[in-house]
Amino acid sequence: MRFFANANYDFLGRRRMAFGLALAFIVIGILALAIRGVNYSIEFTGGTLVQIRTQQPADVGALRAGLERQGVTGAEIQSFGSNRDVVIRARVVNAAGDANDTQAAGAIIRRALDAVVGRDGYRVARTEAVSPKVGGELRQQALMAILLSFVAVLAYLAVRFEWRFGVAAIVATAHDIVATIAFIALLRLEVSLFVVAALLSIVGYSLNDTIVIFDRVRENLRGAKRPDFLAVLNRSVNETLPRTVLTGSTALGTLLMLAILGGDVIRPFGLIMMFGVVIGTFSSIFIAAPVLLWIEQRWPGPHAQGLKPGAMPTERAAARQAQPVA
Numbered sequence: 001m002r003f004f005a006n007a008n009y010d011f012l013g014r015r016r017m018a019f020g021l022a023l024a025f026i027v028i029g030i031l032a033l034a035i036r037g038v039n040y041s042i043e044f045t046g047g048t049l050v051q052i053r054t055q056q057p058a059d060v061g062a063l064r065a066g067l068e069r070q071g072v073t074g075a076e077i078q079s080f081g082s083n084r085d086v087v088i089r090a091r092v093v094n095a096a097g098d099a100n101d102t103q104a105a106g107a108i109i110r111r112a113l114d115a116v117v118g119r120d121g122y123r124v125a126r127t128e129a130v131s132p133k134v135g136g137e138l139r140q141q142a143l144m145a146i147l148l149s150f151v152a153v154l155a156y157l158a159v160r161f162e163w164r165f166g167v168a169a170i171v172a173t174a175h176d177i178v179a180t181i182a183f184i185a186l187l188r189l190e191v192s193l194f195v196v197a198a199l200l201s202i203v204g205y206s207l208n209d210t211i212v213i214f215d216r217v218r219e220n221l222r223g224a225k226r227p228d229f230l231a232v233l234n235r236s237v238n239e240t241l242p243r244t245v246l247t248g249s250t251a252l253g254t255l256l257m258l259a260i261l262g263g264d265v266i267r268p269f270g271l272i273m274m275f276g277v278v279i280g281t282f283s284s285i286f287i288a289a290p291v292l293l294w295i296e297q298r299w300p301g302p303h304a305q306g307l308k309p310g311a312m313p314t315e316r317a318a319a320r321q322a323q324p325v326a
Contacts, residue, residue: 007238011285012230012293018286022175029182036185041076041192044139047091048105051125054117057083060263066112074190078265102129142196146177146203153207161218164295169210172288176206176279183275194269202276205251209244209284214292216240229296233289244281251277 042048052058060077067075067090075090092105106127113122150170157166180202189195216236255277258270 005242007241009238009241010234011237012234012290015286015290018282019290022179022282022287026175026178026182029179029185033181033185036188038185039188039190041074041190042089042091043193044136044191045091046129047089048102048109048127048129050088050090050106050109050127052086052088052113052122053125054084054086054122056117056121058086058117060086062116063088063112066116067109069115070108070112072108072112076192076265102127138193138196142200145200149200149203149207150174157211157214161214164292164299165214165217168288168292168295169207169214171291172210172283173203173206175283175287176202176276179279179283180272180276183279184272187271189268189272192268194265195272198269198272198276201273202280205276206280206283209247209280210288212243213237213240213284213289217292230293233293237285237289244284248277248281 058079060079063077063086064075067073067077067088072090072092075088077089078087079085080087088109090105090109092108106124110124150173153173154163154166154170157163157169177199180199184191184195213236216239217232220232220236220239252274255270255274259267259274260270262270
């Protein structure tokens with residue numbers, strides 16, 4: 001079975017509408033972020049970590065309900081190793097306003113555990129404070145990782161293709177990051193290390209999808225003496241459409257299972273990655289390719305050398321060559 005085997009859609013002809021939709025979504029997300037602020041997890045705000053080992057398999061849902069009855073909301077509860085080993089991360093502010101009071105937090109968590117599993121049903125392995133300073137360092141390192149990935153991608157694409165391709169890919173990836181942050185703000189998702197991992201994963205997915213399209217653009221340019229760049233871009237996007245759709249749908253199926261069955265800790269990662277796959281596919285077609293076209297029209301590449309400034313075919317002529325298929 002071959003899906004979209006003879007696709008001939010005029011994607012570039014709809015780029016202005018796509019730009020408008022992308023801009024509207026990002027503006028709404030930024031407004032939500034400005035109004036609500038960032039919902040950081042205790043890994044970034046500070047709090048208390050308690051590791052326990054229960055006599056019987058731990059019920060994470062019952063533990064979370066017990067903590068909420070004690071007034072502790074938003075706790076992160078994870079099983080690791082066996083189903084009797086549990087890590088609880090919670091932010092409890094004492095009367096003095098200190099969120100790193102491990103003694104007060106530990107007492108509240110123990111009261112919840114006593115009510116859920118019984119006083120003799122568990123053993124506390126360790127209790128320690130989580131400093132917000134660590135969260136600041138993690139944010140800096142995540143930002144540095146993203147910036148370094150941009151530099152590496154720009155250098156790679158400049159060598160393999162041209163600098164024009166590298167700039168277009170980075171613009172599309174930056175769009176994906178901003179759009180994903182807007183998505184997180186709209187859903188009021190808690191920003192944890194899993195969310196940071198999802199953001200970095202989206203960078204890789206989006207770049208990979210863009211590079212596949214750009215590689216086909218390069219191949220199609222080789223056989224054209226006086227290329228119509230708009231038509232080449234449309235043709236390249238259509239030729240890679242089967243791969244894009246099948247790869248994205250496979251990833252979405254896996255991520256959907258993570259979002260449904262992953263639990264409260266993994267679910268945000270699955271949701272954000274699902275959005276990242278969709279927005280990464282969108283940006284490869286409607287952001288990266290149009291930005292490359294814009295750059296090419298102003299600074300033509302080697303394949304267009306010798307053409308007069310006005311010799312680039314008009315969009316209307318190219319649109320007539322790429323008739324959309326219903």
